[in-house]
Amino acid sequence: MVRCEKFEIMLSxxxxxxxxxxxxxxxxDHLAHCPACRALAADLDALHAAFADLEEVPAPEGFAQxxxxxxxxxxxxKPKVVPLFRRPQMRAAAGLAACALLCxxxxxxxxxxxxxxxxxxxxxxxxxAAGATAAPAGGYQSESEIDRAASGExxxxxxxxxxxAAPQWDAxxxxxxxxxxxxxxxxxxxxxxxxxxxxxxxxGASDGSGETDGPRAYTAGSGGEVAGQGEANxxxxxxxxxxxGMDAVSQMSGEGAADGAAPSEVDAEGASxxxxxxxxxxxxxxxxxxxxxxxxxxxxxPQGAEEVLEGEPEWLPDGEGASFCLITGVEMEELMALAxxxxxxxxxxNRISGEQVCALRxxxxxxxxxxxxx
Amino acid sequence: xxxxELVTRAKAGDQDAFxxxxxxxxxxxxxxxVRMTGDREEGADLAQEAFLKAWQGLPSFQGDSSFSxxxxxxxxxxxxxxxxxxxxxxxxxxxxxLDDEESGWAEPAxxxxxxxxxxxxxxxxxxxxxxxxxxxxxxxxxxxLRELSGLSYQEIGEALGLDIGTVKSRIARSRTALKKILMxxxxxxxxxxxxxxxxxxxx
Numbered sequence: 001m002v003r004c005e006k007f008e009i010m011l012s013x014x015x016x017x018x019x020x021x022x023x024x025x026x027x028x029d030h031l032a033h034c035p036a037c038r039a040l041a042a043d044l045d046a047l048h049a050a051f052a053d054l055e056e057v058p059a060p061e062g063f064a065q066x067x068x069x070x071x072x073x074x075x076x077x078k079p080k081v082v083p084l085f086r087r088p089q090m091r092a093a094a095g096l097a098a099c100a101l102l103c104x105x106x107x108x109x110x111x112x113x114x115x116x117x118x119x120x121x122x123x124x125x126x127x128x129a130a131g132a133t134a135a136p137a138g139g140y141q142s143e144s145e146i147d148r149a150a151s152g153e154x155x156x157x158x159x160x161x162x163x164x165a166a167p168q169w170d171a172x173x174x175x176x177x178x179x180x181x182x183x184x185x186x187x188x189x190x191x192x193x194x195x196x197x198x199x200x201x202x203x204g205a206s207d208g209s210g211e212t213d214g215p216r217a218y219t220a221g222s223g224g225e226v227a228g229q230g231e232a233n234x235x236x237x238x239x240x241x242x243x244x245g246m247d248a249v250s251q252m253s254g255e256g257a258a259d260g261a262a263p264s265e266v267d268a269e270g271a272s273x274x275x276x277x278x279x280x281x282x283x284x285x286x287x288x289x290x291x292x293x294x295x296x297x298x299x300x301x302p303q304g305a306e307e308v309l310e311g312e313p314e315w316l317p318d319g320e321g322a323s324f325c326l327i328t329g330v331e332m333e334e335l336m337a338l339a340x341x342x343x344x345x346x347x348x349x350n351r352i353s354g355e356q357v358c359a360l361r362x363x364x365x366x367x368x369x370x371x372x373x374x
Numbered sequence: 375x376x377x378x379e380l381v382t383r384a385k386a387g388d389q390d391a392f393x394x395x396x397x398x399x400x401x402x403x404x405x406x407x408v409r410m411t412g413d414r415e416e417g418a419d420l421a422q423e424a425f426l427k428a429w430q431g432l433p434s435f436q437g438d439s440s441f442s443x444x445x446x447x448x449x450x451x452x453x454x455x456x457x458x459x460x461x462x463x464x465x466x467x468x469x470x471x472l473d474d475e476e477s478g479w480a481e482p483a484x485x486x487x488x489x490x491x492x493x494x495x496x497x498x499x500x501x502x503x504x505x506x507x508x509x510x511x512x513x514x515x516x517x518x519l520r521e522l523s524g525l526s527y528q529e530i531g532e533a534l535g536l537d538i539g540t541v542k543s544r545i546a547r548s549r550t551a552l553k554k555i556l557m558x559x560x561x562x563x564x565x566x567x568x569x570x571x572x573x574x575x576x577x
Contacts, residue, residue: 008546008550009542009543009546011546012542012545012546012549012550013542013545013546016520016526016527016545018526018527018542040550043553044549044550044553046498047502047549047552047553047556048521048549050498050499050501050502051502051521051522053498053499054405054499054502054503054522055405055499055500055503056401056402056404056405057401057404057405057408057409057417057503058401058404059400059401059403059404059418059421060404060414060418063396063400063404063418063421063422064393064396064397064400066422067393067396067400067422067425067426068389068392068393068396070422070426071389071392071426071429072389074426075389
């Protein structure tokens with residue numbers, strides 16, 4: 001019987017399909033010799049089959065009603081689901097978001113079109129503070145205005161705003177190359193701004209010349225949105241921002257050309273930093289295609305630099321593998337203080353007054369500006 | 375209206391359609407829960423819980439199986455949860471519990487409200503139903519989970535916290551015990567069983 005008990009379990013398992021092949025064979029073998037287990041097998045089969053025919057137990061009276069009452073009670077307790085976008089809070093938030101978007105859009109448009117004057121752009125702020133006497137009409141200037149400015153009229157420095165105009169860096173890159181050629185002419189021009197015509201020609205020609213390697217970023221002066229044509233570009237590219245209100249003499253030209261952020265591919269001829277003095281002893285430096293009153297060289301930005309540099313600085317290639325952006329003298333001092341406090345290496349060519357322009361040059365790390373990728 | 379149509383409507387929030395689904399499935403579901411628990415009131419509560427879960431889960435019901443299969447499975451899970459809660463309670467309050475082996479299920483007092491019509495249809499079915507009622511809880515549960523819910527040994531083991539060997543032997547013993555109850559209950563089981571036995575033996 002002990003032996004049979006084992007087979008009783010196997011008989012049960014067999015009905016549930018839970019026997020291994022080996023067990024199945026052993027059971028068959030046992031059943032062939034054990035009438036009692038065969039009888040049990042038959043009974044268990046019948047029992048198993050009976051479950052399929054098991055009568056249902058009727059649910060209590062009113063069962064479904066009870067279920068539905070519960071459901072209705074639950075449903076009435078549920079807060080009404082108002083679609084998210086229909087909720088007043090969401091509408092208010094959407095309105096705010098739209099406003100914010102509009103503001104950002106206007107701000108961006110201002111940057112791109114150069115219409116935003118002192119909108120916190122490093123270059124714009126720096127230069128406009130540096131002695132522009134007229135309002136910085138910037139990118140909305142007509143070609144003639146640009147020409148006028150380029151030919152020595154003391155208007156605001158429009159090219160600084162135009163620089164950010166459009167990503168046609170290739171032409172601008174050419175302009176860098178052209179820039180040094182213009183220098184003598186600029187010098188001959190007895191202290192006023194550079195000869196716009198020579199530059200015009202140069203830049204104009206280069207503008208159409210299209211493809212060059214170079215920094216890929218939105219670039220100066222060549223912007224289609226503002227100037228759009230080679231001539232205007234040339235004018236913009238060669239105009240010199242009046243520094244510090246002086247009658248700028250013998251200043252380098254080529255201003256406003258390529259300010260892409262990728263530093264390595266700029267034609268070194270027109271992009272390396274140099275320095276010289278103006279006739280009145282004003283020291284200035286040339287970096288990339290810009291001229292500045294001082295150059296502050298750091299390996300990387302010190303912590304807290306973001307707060308000093310309001311807005312997104314526009315990083316430009318200096319032609320020597322580093323990047324620079326334009327900052328004011330005030331910002332320069334603050335950064336130097338930060339660097340000193342953090343014991344970061346930091347070299348300044350010279351000190352300048354607060355509103356003069358400094359190039360902040362980063363040799364190791366630089367942050368790509370918004371338009372500075374590739 | 376077909377079950378599928380009712381489900382579609384219920385999913386869209388039609389409570390009347392869902393009520394019809396409840397009516398169509400309540401006996402089957404209640405049969406399961408009452409047999410699992412051995413108590414009509416408890417069974418009704420669990421059946422109700424199963425239908426509430428069905429209503430709540432309706433939006434995610436994909437229709438891979440029929441609604442009746444789905445709600446039956448829900449009811450099984452509700453029962454399993456109930457058994458687990460019960461087990462925990464017993465572990466916490468052992469003094470208040472009776473040993474499974476000792477606590478055979480006495481026929482509920484309110485059984486008379488149902489019963490005749492339900493159980494008189496098929497002799498064997500009735501005998502099995504009554505036999506189930508008399509089985510000890512631990513036997514009845516595994517048998518219900520196996521025979522009525524169709525769970526595998528593995529699933530039953532997971533549901534009740536038993537290893538497969540225990541499930542296997544307990545089911546076998548439950549069957550034997552049920553058979554004995556039926557035989558002792560007036561040989562109702564004997565007729566079809568012996569007939570089957572003869573067939574088997576003859577073959």
